[in-house]
Amino acid sequence: MPSALITGITGQDGLYLAELLLAKGYDVYGLIRGQNNPKRALVEETVPGVKLLTGDLGDLSSLLRALEVAQPDEVYNLGAISFVAYSWENARVTSEVTGMGVLNILEAVRLYSHDDPAKVRFYQASSSEMFGKVQEVPQRESTLLWPRSPYGVAKVFGHYMTINYRESYGMHASSGILFNHESPRRGPEFVTRKISIAVARIALGLQDHVTLGNLDAKRDWGFAGDYVEAMWRMLQQPEADDYVVATGETHSIGELLDLAFQAVGIDDWSGHVQQNPAFMRPAEVDLLVGDPSKAQDVLGWTRQVDFPGLVKMMVENDLEEQRLLAGK
Numbered sequence: 001m002p003s004a005l006i007t008g009i010t011g012q013d014g015l016y017l018a019e020l021l022l023a024k025g026y027d028v029y030g031l032i033r034g035q036n037n038p039k040r041a042l043v044e045e046t047v048p049g050v051k052l053l054t055g056d057l058g059d060l061s062s063l064l065r066a067l068e069v070a071q072p073d074e075v076y077n078l079g080a081i082s083f084v085a086y087s088w089e090n091a092r093v094t095s096e097v098t099g100m101g102v103l104n105i106l107e108a109v110r111l112y113s114h115d116d117p118a119k120v121r122f123y124q125a126s127s128s129e130m131f132g133k134v135q136e137v138p139q140r141e142s143t144l145l146w147p148r149s150p151y152g153v154a155k156v157f158g159h160y161m162t163i164n165y166r167e168s169y170g171m172h173a174s175s176g177i178l179f180n181h182e183s184p185r186r187g188p189e190f191v192t193r194k195i196s197i198a199v200a201r202i203a204l205g206l207q208d209h210v211t212l213g214n215l216d217a218k219r220d221w222g223f224a225g226d227y228v229e230a231m232w233r234m235l236q237q238p239e240a241d242d243y244v245v246a247t248g249e250t251h252s253i254g255e256l257l258d259l260a261f262q263a264v265g266i267d268d269w270s271g272h273v274q275q276n277p278a279f280m281r282p283a284e285v286d287l288l289v290g291d292p293s294k295a296q297d298v299l300g301w302t303r304q305v306d307f308p309g310l311v312k313m314m315v316e317n318d319l320e321e322q323r324l325l326a327g328k
Helices: 012-023 040-046 060-070 084-089 091-112 150-169 191-203 224-234 253-262 293-299 307-326
Strands: 003-007 027-032 051-054 074-077 121-127 172-178 210-212 242-245 273-275
Touching: 003 012, 003 060, 012 027, 012 040, 012 224, 027 040, 027 060, 040 051, 051 060, 060 091, 074 091, 084 091, 084 150, 091 121, 091 150, 121 150, 121 224, 150 172, 172 224, 191 210, 191 253, 191 307, 224 242, 224 293, 242 293, 253 307
Parallel strands: 003 027, 003 074, 027 051, 074 121, 121 172, 172 242, 210 273
Antiparallel strands: none
8 A cells, every 4th residue: 555645735735635545545644733733623524534644844853753654655745835915925934834845845755765765756736826927828847937926936946946856866756837726625715715605605695795806817727636636647657757737728817707606697797896906916927827738648637627617616615605604
């Protein structure tokens, strides 16, 4: 039975990846911060087969202890402070966790597997936010990185550090440059989930509008449950490498609103949406769209859920959830 250690187990990707690995017969360990982590119960309920270990990406010794317990064949580093807007307000802590945390887990894996650098296969969750002020459309593995947020800068550090450990120490270390991926498990602070929850509440008469920022920003949105399959496939390759994981399509916030409101029978949402400059980014990333050709050709990966299906899935989930919360 292969063993895997997942950092960031409490996030949507961690939960979907844990489900995938458990279904494939893995012994799965998840790293969580703090003994009273509020999301511990969520993990225990969603993926009860996962063994939880306490550790912190900022604490090398705790990572080494986790590796000694898990004895992993694969390590998936999904842990990060991943809310981009937060990174402008807290650039230092974002850099320490999202950037230096990658160095810590890479070094822990290197020390743990010192007798055979490639015996533990490592996955780093890189991000399309690294492209920032995009230098070509669509973005591919060779596109120049030009991050536009402290979060993006931290991810670039982690991305290049992963490449450096692969090239310097012979580690089997791969990075997945994942474009925006969403699901009903996405946190409510992210715009897609903010919209799906608000639309559900508007349909149920629990609120009358949602306040957003830039409605023209465009993203390449996919389903998180599809994207974790690509992560696993990367670590099954004989040679480590970096891959863009995306749909190859771009959609605006306005298009997302069209589909979300249509899912509850509202064709004109103009009266339900307000804009507030406070939700505008200091440095916007206007157009992100990835070229997934390499992942498709080398990994044999394809997405299963299209954009309309993703939005409908999220709205229907939040309709049920908000109905239960409201007792309707």
